[in-house]
Amino acid sequence: xxxxxxxxxxxxxxxxxxxxxxxxxxxxxxxxxxxxxxxxxxxxxxxxxxxxxxxxxxxxxxxxxxxxxxxxxxxxxxxxxxxxxxxxxxxxxxxxxxxxxxxxxxxxxxxxxxxxxxxxxxxxxxxxxxxxxxxxxxxxxxxxxxxxxxxxxxxxxxxxxxxxxxxxxxxxxxxxxxxxxxxxxxxxxxxxxxxxxxxxxxxxxxxxxxxxxxxxxxxxxxxxxxxxxxxxxxxxxxxxxxxxxxxxxxxxxxxxxxxxxxxxxxxxxxxxxxxxxxxxxxxxxxxxxxxxxxxxxxxxxxxxxxxxxxxxxxxxxxxxxxxxxxxxxxxxxxxxxxxxxxxxxxxxxxxxxxxxxxxxxxxxxxxxxxxxxxxxxxxxxxxxxxxxxxxxxxxxxxxxxxxxxxxxxxxxxxxxxxxxxxxxxxxxxxxxxxxxxxxxxxxxxxxxxxxxxxxxxxxxxxxxxxxxxxxxxxxxxxxxxxxxxxxxxxxxxxxxxxxxxxxxxxxxxxxxxxxxxxxxxx
Amino acid sequence: xxxxxxxxxxxxxxxxxxxxxxxxxxxxxxxxxxxxxxxxxxxxxxxxxxxxxxxxxxxxxxxxxxxxxxxxxxxxxxxxxxxxxxxxxxxxxxxxxxxxxxxxxxxxxxxxxxxxxxxxxxxxxxxxxxxxxxxxxxxxxxxxxxxxxxxxxxxxxxxxxxxxxxxxxxxxxxxxxxxxxxxxxxxxxxxxxxxxxxxxxxxxxxxxxxxxxxxxxxxxxxxxxxxxxxxxxxxx
Numbered sequence: 001x002x003x004x005x006x007x008x009x010x011x012x013x014x015x016x017x018x019x020x021x022x023x024x025x026x027x028x029x030x031x032x033x034x035x036x037x038x039x040x041x042x043x044x045x046x047x048x049x050x051x052x053x054x055x056x057x058x059x060x061x062x063x064x065x066x067x068x069x070x071x072x073x074x075x076x077x078x079x080x081x082x083x084x085x086x087x088x089x090x091x092x093x094x095x096x097x098x099x100x101x102x103x104x105x106x107x108x109x110x111x112x113x114x115x116x117x118x119x120x121x122x123x124x125x126x127x128x129x130x131x132x133x134x135x136x137x138x139x140x141x142x143x144x145x146x147x148x149x150x151x152x153x154x155x156x157x158x159x160x161x162x163x164x165x166x167x168x169x170x171x172x173x174x175x176x177x178x179x180x181x182x183x184x185x186x187x188x189x190x191x192x193x194x195x196x197x198x199x200x201x202x203x204x205x206x207x208x209x210x211x212x213x214x215x216x217x218x219x220x221x222x223x224x225x226x227x228x229x230x231x232x233x234x235x236x237x238x239x240x241x242x243x244x245x246x247x248x249x250x251x252x253x254x255x256x257x258x259x260x261x262x263x264x265x266x267x268x269x270x271x272x273x274x275x276x277x278x279x280x281x282x283x284x285x286x287x288x289x290x291x292x293x294x295x296x297x298x299x300x301x302x303x304x305x306x307x308x309x310x311x312x313x314x315x316x317x318x319x320x321x322x323x324x325x326x327x328x329x330x331x332x333x334x335x336x337x338x339x340x341x342x343x344x345x346x347x348x349x350x351x352x353x354x355x356x357x358x359x360x361x362x363x364x365x366x367x368x369x370x371x372x373x374x375x376x377x378x379x380x381x382x383x384x385x386x387x388x389x390x391x392x393x394x395x396x397x398x399x400x401x402x403x404x405x406x407x408x409x410x411x412x413x414x415x416x417x418x419x420x421x422x423x424x425x426x427x428x429x430x431x432x433x434x435x436x437x438x439x440x441x442x443x444x445x446x447x448x449x450x451x452x453x454x455x456x457x458x459x460x461x462x463x464x465x466x467x468x469x470x471x472x473x474x475x476x477x478x479x480x481x482x483x484x485x486x487x488x489x490x491x492x493x494x495x496x497x498x499x500x501x502x503x504x505x506x507x508x509x510x511x512x513x514x515x516x517x518x519x520x521x522x
Numbered sequence: 523x524x525x526x527x528x529x530x531x532x533x534x535x536x537x538x539x540x541x542x543x544x545x546x547x548x549x550x551x552x553x554x555x556x557x558x559x560x561x562x563x564x565x566x567x568x569x570x571x572x573x574x575x576x577x578x579x580x581x582x583x584x585x586x587x588x589x590x591x592x593x594x595x596x597x598x599x600x601x602x603x604x605x606x607x608x609x610x611x612x613x614x615x616x617x618x619x620x621x622x623x624x625x626x627x628x629x630x631x632x633x634x635x636x637x638x639x640x641x642x643x644x645x646x647x648x649x650x651x652x653x654x655x656x657x658x659x660x661x662x663x664x665x666x667x668x669x670x671x672x673x674x675x676x677x678x679x680x681x682x683x684x685x686x687x688x689x690x691x692x693x694x695x696x697x698x699x700x701x702x703x704x705x706x707x708x709x710x711x712x713x714x715x716x717x718x719x720x721x722x723x724x725x726x727x728x729x730x731x732x733x734x735x736x737x738x739x740x741x742x743x744x745x746x747x748x749x750x751x752x753x754x755x756x757x758x
Contacts, residue, residue, distance in 0.1 A: 037726075038726050040723075040726050042721070045723055045724050045726050046721040046722065046723050046724075047721065047722055047724065048719065048720070048721055048722070049719070049720070049721075049722040050701075050703070050706055050717060050718070050719050051701035051706075051717060051718040051719070051720075052575060052701060052702055052703035052706055052717060053575075053703075053722075054722060056624060057620060057697070057698050057701040057702060058697065058701045058718045059624055059694075059697070059698070062624065062627035062628040062629065062632075063627065063628075063629060066629060069677045072720070073722075074718075074720040074721060074722045074723065075720075075721075075723050076723075077723045077724060077725045077726055078723050078726070102726065299675070299677055299678055301675065303675065353676070354693070354696055355673060355674050355675065355676065355689075355693060356673055357673065358671035358672055358673050359671065360601070360602040360603070360667075360671070360692055361601065361602060361603070361604055361606070362604070362606055365606055365607070440673060441673035441674060441675060443674065443675040443678045445678055447677055447678065451677075
């Protein structure tokens with residue numbers, strides 16, 4: 001067993017790695033999956049508690065995860081501890097790298113919003129002249145999206161909008177309340193589309209590789225998995241120059257180990273896969289590994305109150321969520337920015353956030369009581385353009401807990417993103433006021449890059465190997481047996497949550513890999 | 523028959539010294555251990571001991587604020603989060619003392635925000651009323667603080683000087699108070715304000731317990747190599 005050479009080594013166990021494992025094992029390949037963290041068991045590791053029973057009353061434990069805005073004291077231990085796996089950036093360029101190393105990775109905790117990219121993303125350069133087109137189109141990915149949507153039980157309403165392609169949906173179970181109707185009517189007068197959310201329902205409330213993908217792979221008896229295996233570098237056959245496995249270190253004992261495989265699939269998450277390539281000095285004849293880091297701007301938005309819902313009148317009027325898909329730069333041309341944004345909308349019959357009111361003491365308590373049950377929220381998801389200068393590289397000094405060189409992240413938002421955020425907040429306010437809502441607070445400043453947890457790019461795909469790292473099959477231009485199947489391969493970010501596209505790309509690339517293996521081309 | 527008798531005699535002879543020894547010691551042979559683990563005794567008939575939150579009972583040493591800063595923070599907390607409608611306020615919830623503990627371990631920019639903010643507010647009190655902040659009336663504190671109140675969205679506090687401290691302090695004084703045991707266990711709930719309850723994830727096979735314990739002799743060398751994040755930014 002210790003000398004076994006696997007057909008495929010898969011680094012990472014999230015959506016991309018899970019899909020690769022499912023497809024490849026079902027095609028008969030023996031696969032070894034390495035994951036840098038442990039298996040989490042909510043029944044064993046989770047316990048319902050009051051905040052007052054925790055040392056920090058629900059606040060972040062200081063310094064453990066200072067960049068994970070999503071963390072609380074309750075869930076601080078599921079995120080990567082930044083003291084264990086640090087990264088660096090220039091103080092003028094803060095970056096929130098939000099990571100999970102549990103088995104299943106971030107697929108355990110994602111928001112489950114499920115969108116396809118459209119040809120406004122795949123062929124963005126052809127539409128507006130910026131960046132590069134992907135080497136594939138929606139038509140290429142359409143059958144894979146459909147199968148992924150079936151596995152993940154994606155719900156939604158078909159609208160026929162080209163910028164938000166329909167999918168293989170189950171019926172939308174979400175509430176559609178009176179406040180959403182009012183919003184939709186007001187938006188229609190401004191030619192702004194509104195529809196229900198598109199969401200992966202998964203099974204039992206979970207839409208993870210852990211429950212939807214890995215069990216199928218394990219059924220084949222072709223999958224071997226190792227937990228707490230922190231990969232140090234990809235190893236290379238001295239005779240062929242091709243990747244032939246990896247060296248990894250046991251997270252607890254520090255024991256250094258190696259495994260061999262004929263094919264290597266990286267699916268550790270965009271920046272971890274790229275870090276591994278940079279540390280291994282592989283796949284970089286283009287010099288573009290680490291370049292064109294993208295994500296989406298989040299954090300800008302508005303909060304409103306629906307006046308008629310106050311005083312305990314929320315029933316039927318409040319609740320549910322919707323989405324405004326991209327509508328800018330489709331048929332018109334915005335003078336201030338390229339590409340576009342979407343807005344998440346949610347109507348809440350619960351208590352209001354105290355930060356909606358510039359008050360304290362008795363005055364604040366009275367306002368919170370008066371406005372309770374009337375909250376209506378708009379949140380921005382905007383495309384970040386792919387720029388060469390936005391990049392990651394290996395920090396020459398800093399290492400992680402196992403001596404593996406850390407990543408240095410250098411990325412900025414530009415006027416394109418800031419102008420987009422301003423436009424979104426102005427538009428949301430206009431629509432809300434037209435619907436008769438009271439706008440309580442606005443924010444035009446996006447959260448730091450990385451916050452959306454939708455980091456993509458840094459190993460972009462393309463037909464020209466001088467301008468890209470991967471070909472259209474997520475395969476390294478330089479090493480035919482090396483694949484990067486997570487978000488690193490994205491050529492543009494789009495406004496959409498990238499998960500469905502990562503899954504569809506991983507399925508497509510894995511099936512191609514399995515076919516090529518049969519033909520002995522790899 | 524004779525053979526059976528012989529065997530019986532042989533057995534009784536073999537057992538005799540042991541029986542005699544037992545009698546000499548005044549002990550009977552020990553019964554076999556019961557096949558029940560000790561943990562089975564922890565059951566509803568034996569309730570677990572109840573414990574109290576330490577800061578409801580004990581006084582903590584100041585770790586971060588100076589005594590003067592603490593007096594000013596207590597004054598600010600009493601104004602921002604007073605006891606209302608039967609619910610305890612920040613003082614009753616020991617919020618200032620909790621914030622001292624939280625800030626003692628926080629990143630430097632956070633510490634600077636609070637220490638600098640309290641000192642600035644005290645200097646404003648001196649300028650306007652020739653008194654320290656803790657000696658002002660509620661109306662006088664209001665006159666210094668309210669002009670700086672802003673509405674803001676989570677993760678995006680105001681960034682202008684002074685408004686940042688005032689609004690972040692207000693937010694954290696509220697959260698520390700509503701998440702306190704004193705608040706959660708007092709009947710009566712203002713709109714939307716419950717003490718937070720959620721699933722707490724324990725450390726999952728973490729080896730960082732060594733680091734957190736600060737017992738350096740137990741820290742594995744590779745973990746000791748890990749350092750604090752490069753650049754702190756705002757986050758509670």
